[in-house]
Amino acid sequence: MTRRLVLAASAAFCALTPAQQTPDITKLSADSAAAYKTWRERDPKLESEVRTAAKATLDARILRSADDAQKMTIARHELADAAFQAAKNALDALDKDLGTPVLDLQLAALQRQQKQLEQDASLLDRNIKVFAADKDPGIQKVKTEMEKERTAMNAVRDALAGEEKTLTALKLIGDRGEAARTPAVGRYGELMSAARQDRDRIENESALWQAYYQALGKVAPAEVSKTTIAPGNPREETTRVPVLRPGRESTVPPKSGVPPIVADASRWTGAWTYPPTNGLFSGEEPESAEIIVREQDGQLVGTLNARFRLQKGVLRDPVLRIDFNGPLTATRTLKMTAVTADRVTGTLELLPGSAGNLIEVSWQLGASQPSKALPKVRQGGMVLWKK
Amino acid sequence: MCARILFLLSLSGLFAAVEAQTSAPAGLGLLQQNAEKKTTAWLNLHATFEDNLSRLLPCDARAVKTIEDVNRSSDARIEAWITYTAQWRSLAATESRNAKRTEAELNAQSGVLQAEKLQLENQIADLRTRRAALPATSEALKPLDQLIDLNSQRIAAISDRTAALDAAKQSVATLVSAAESRAAAVDKEAAQWTDQAARWRAYYAARISRAKTECAITGQSTAPRAPRKKQ
Numbered sequence: 001m002t003r004r005l006v007l008a009a010s011a012a013f014c015a016l017t018p019a020q021q022t023p024d025i026t027k028l029s030a031d032s033a034a035a036y037k038t039w040r041e042r043d044p045k046l047e048s049e050v051r052t053a054a055k056a057t058l059d060a061r062i063l064r065s066a067d068d069a070q071k072m073t074i075a076r077h078e079l080a081d082a083a084f085q086a087a088k089n090a091l092d093a094l095d096k097d098l099g100t101p102v103l104d105l106q107l108a109a110l111q112r113q114q115k116q117l118e119q120d121a122s123l124l125d126r127n128i129k130v131f132a133a134d135k136d137p138g139i140q141k142v143k144t145e146m147e148k149e150r151t152a153m154n155a156v157r158d159a160l161a162g163e164e165k166t167l168t169a170l171k172l173i174g175d176r177g178e179a180a181r182t183p184a185v186g187r188y189g190e191l192m193s194a195a196r197q198d199r200d201r202i203e204n205e206s207a208l209w210q211a212y213y214q215a216l217g218k219v220a221p222a223e224v225s226k227t228t229i230a231p232g233n234p235r236e237e238t239t240r241v242p243v244l245r246p247g248r249e250s251t252v253p254p255k256s257g258v259p260p261i262v263a264d265a266s267r268w269t270g271a272w273t274y275p276p277t278n279g280l281f282s283g284e285e286p287e288s289a290e291i292i293v294r295e296q297d298g299q300l301v302g303t304l305n306a307r308f309r310l311q312k313g314v315l316r317d318p319v320l321r322i323d324f325n326g327p328l329t330a331t332r333t334l335k336m337t338a339v340t341a342d343r344v345t346g347t348l349e350l351l352p353g354s355a356g357n358l359i360e361v362s363w364q365l366g367a368s369q370p371s372k373a374l375p376k377v378r379q380g381g382m383v384l385w386k387k
Numbered sequence: 388m389c390a391r392i393l394f395l396l397s398l399s400g401l402f403a404a405v406e407a408q409t410s411a412p413a414g415l416g417l418l419q420q421n422a423e424k425k426t427t428a429w430l431n432l433h434a435t436f437e438d439n440l441s442r443l444l445p446c447d448a449r450a451v452k453t454i455e456d457v458n459r460s461s462d463a464r465i466e467a468w469i470t471y472t473a474q475w476r477s478l479a480a481t482e483s484r485n486a487k488r489t490e491a492e493l494n495a496q497s498g499v500l501q502a503e504k505l506q507l508e509n510q511i512a513d514l515r516t517r518r519a520a521l522p523a524t525s526e527a528l529k530p531l532d533q534l535i536d537l538n539s540q541r542i543a544a545i546s547d548r549t550a551a552l553d554a555a556k557q558s559v560a561t562l563v564s565a566a567e568s569r570a571a572a573v574d575k576e577a578a579q580w581t582d583q584a585a586r587w588r589a590y591y592a593a594r595i596s597r598a599k600t601e602c603a604i605t606g607q608s609t610a611p612r613a614p615r616k617k618q
Contacts, residue, residue, distance in 0.1 A: 025492070029499040036506050040513060047527075048520035079503070086496065090489045094562070102419065109426050116434055123437065138604030145597035152590035159583045166579065170572045177565030184558035190551040198544060205537050208530045215527035 023082035028075070035075035039068035050219045059217060063282065066213035073206040080202055084195035091188040094181060103171045110167065114160050117153060124150050265295040265328055268350060272359055272384035274306070282362070283380030284308040284316075291361060291384055293350075300334060301325040304348065304361065308377055316375050322363060324348040338363055340376055357386040415478060418471035425464035432457045446602040451595055458591035465584040472577040479573040483566040490559050497552055504545045507538045514538070 043065050050058065124146055131143035274281075274289035287309045293302035304322040326336035338348040346365035353359050362381030436457045443450045514535050521527055 025499050026495050029502055033502060033506060036510065040510070044513075044517075047517040050521065079499070083496065083499070086492055090492060093485050093489060105419075105423060109423060109430075112430060113426075116430065120437065141600050141604055142597065145593070145600045149590065149593040149597055152586070152593040155586045156583070156590050159579065159586050163576070163579055163583065166572055166576050170569060170576065173565050173568045173572060177562055177569065180558045180561035180565060184555055184562060187551050187555035187558060191548060191555065194544060194548045194551065198541065198548075201537055201541055201544070205534065208534045208537065212527055212530035212534060215525065215530060216521075219522060219525050219527060 023085050025079070025082045025086055028079045028082045032072070032075040032079045035068070035072040039065065039072045042068045047216070050216060060280075062213050062217050063280070066209065067282075069209040069213065070206065073202060073209060076205070077199060077202045080195055080199040084192060084199065087188050087191040087195055091185060091192060094185050094188060103167055103174065107164070107167050107171070110160060110164055114157070114164070117157050117160070121150070121153055121157070124153065265300070267352060267356070268300055268328070268334065268359065269293045269295055271387040273387050274382055274384050279382065281380065281382040284310060284314070284377045286380075286382050287318075289382060289384065291359075295328065296325075298328060299325055300328050300336065300350070302336075304363070306377075306382075308380075310377075316377055318377075320377050322346075322348060322365075338365065340365065342376070344376060346378070353383055353385075359384055359386075415471070415474050418467070418474055422464060422467035422471045425460070425467045429457070429460040429464045432460050440598070445598070445605045450598045450602075454591055454595050454598060458588065461587045461591065462584065465580055465587070469577070469580045469584075472573065472580060476570075476573045476577050479566070479570040483563075483570040486559065486563040486566040490556070490563050493552060493556050493559060497549065497556075500545050500549050500552065504542055507542050507545075511535055511538050511542075 043061050046061055046065055053061070128143055128146050128150065131139050131146065134140075270293060272291040272293070274286050276288070279286065285308060287307045289304065289306035291302055291304045293300055295301075302324050304320070304324065306320045308316075308318045308320070310316055310318050321341045322338045323340075324336035324338045326334060328334065332351065334350040336348040336350065338346045340346075344365050346363060348361065348363040351360040351362075360381065360383050363379065365376055365378040436453055439453055440450055443453075514531060518528065518531050518535075521531070
């Protein structure tokens with residue numbers, strides 16, 4: 001369950017990273033709230049009825065609540081990822097100087113112009129003064145032109161003074177912005193770190209929910225688990241049959257009502273299929289699945305072929321083929337060595353279902369994957385009926 | 388025909404890429420360097436043109452040309468500044484938009500954190516109720532207690548995150564204000580260039596007018612020009 005959570009969340013995280021897009025945190029928050037509400041409302045009396053409910057019904061209820069808790073945890077993880085990504089995006093944006101120009105240089109150039117114009121104006125003023133003393137009409141014409149020039153020069157000087165004011169204001173604004181940028185960057189660093197820690201906590205939460213519901217299943221008293229599927233007609237299911245969860249080993253004495261331990265190969269051999277509707281599973285939901293089991297020299301040899309309906313955003317191969325084999329033992333659980341078509345190894349367990357025409361299968365694969373292939377559905381379980 | 392269209396499309400893509408490059412901050416730096424270079428060139432011409440004019444006879448054809456050359460140089464540097472400021476303006480507007488979006492996101496995150504906190508508090512209460520219904524010896528109690536503890540830790544962490552968010556909000560509010568002021572000031576800076584260009588042109592036009600008057604009153608004579616004091 002933890003792996004599923006991590007993979008799903010990682011896929012969501014990776015999907016965000018390349019485009020640096022800011023996630024819709026409000027929507028993810030609403031999704032998280034909805035997932036929490038589903039979990040809370042699913043079975044509020046589960047714990048209070050854990051000692052009185054019929055085993056078969058109870059197991060199904062536990063399974064549903066565990067699934068809801070898992071979905072709730074995934075939604076929380078995605079929200080924490082989004083908070084991390086939002087803080088990261090904001091930090092990237094804040095830390096990036098979008099091109100604050102070097103105003104000092106521009107101001108220096110402006111001051112050079114102003115100085116030059118002062119010199120020009122000074123010379124012009126002197127000339128106007130000299131020409132003013134001469135009453136010659138031609139000289140007076142030149143003086144008039146000089147005065148016009150002086151007016152134009154003053155207009156330029158006014159414009160430069162205005163620009164100097166604007167540039168000085170821009171410099172101050174830039175300084176003010178920089179003064180605020182540094183603490184903001186620091187705060188976003190804190191927010192990123194906090195979001196990361198939150199993600200770690202949620203990963204722990206996933207494992208705790210799993211442990212909780214597994215333990216809750218053990219609270220149930222030794223009560224008869226009624227056969228709920230009519231042999232030979234599994235579609236007439238009235239109560240769902242639980243998938244035996246990992247950890248229930250054959251060393252545990254079977255409770256009354258649980259099908260007896262069988263060493264008969266015929267209990268396992270043959271073709272088994274996952275029902276098209278109302279199937280029971282843990283992990284990813286199968287779209288279709290088949291198992292063919294045969295006996296060979298005291299060993300059981302078989303193949304599981306399955307296709308899954310993967311949740312949106314889960315980057316895994318929807319197709320799974322596992323070849324398995326192992327000894328036929330007089331134990332409740334048959335532990336098999338499993339290998340996928342891509343040579344990923346792991347274990348597969350076969351368990352008798354609550355009726356003779358049902359078996360349960362669960363598998364767990366190792367982490368090693370072919371480099372270019374999508375990861376396999378590494379863990380899961382389902383109930384199949386005999387063809 | 389198709390090949391031609393494809394060629395044109397590829398050219399348009401190339402131009403778009405070039406445009407995207409110039410819109411980067413590095414492009415702004417280059418534009419600024421270009422404007423400064425042209426300003427220096429113009430200022431050198433401007434600083435010496437009166438002195439050069441004083442060495443020419445009033446009706447020397449080179450007199451008007453000298454002033455026109457300085458005017459052209461002035462126009463060129465102002466054009467460079469206009470290009471640069473337009474780019475700066477675009478970046479300042481982007482910065483302002485980013486700052487506002489960041490501020491809005493912070494506000495959204497505050498709401499989300501409060502909702503998360505409430506959810507966790509409700510879940511703790513719910514888990515405690517469920518805990519009370521379980522047998523005292525149940526193995527489920529341990530993970531359940533750990534879940535309650537984990538939720539409590541998350542609530543405490545949310546309080547810290549809320550404090551960091553509030554502090555970030557203050558800084559970002561200052562940034563938003565600075566970015567808005569900067570965008571407005573850059574708008575003003577952009578607008579002043581057109582006005583400044585017109586004023587410089589008017590000045591050089593006045594200077595040409597004086598040169599022509601000096602020529603008119605002196606004819607082809609060698610009458611002395613207005614004195615030019617060496618700087």
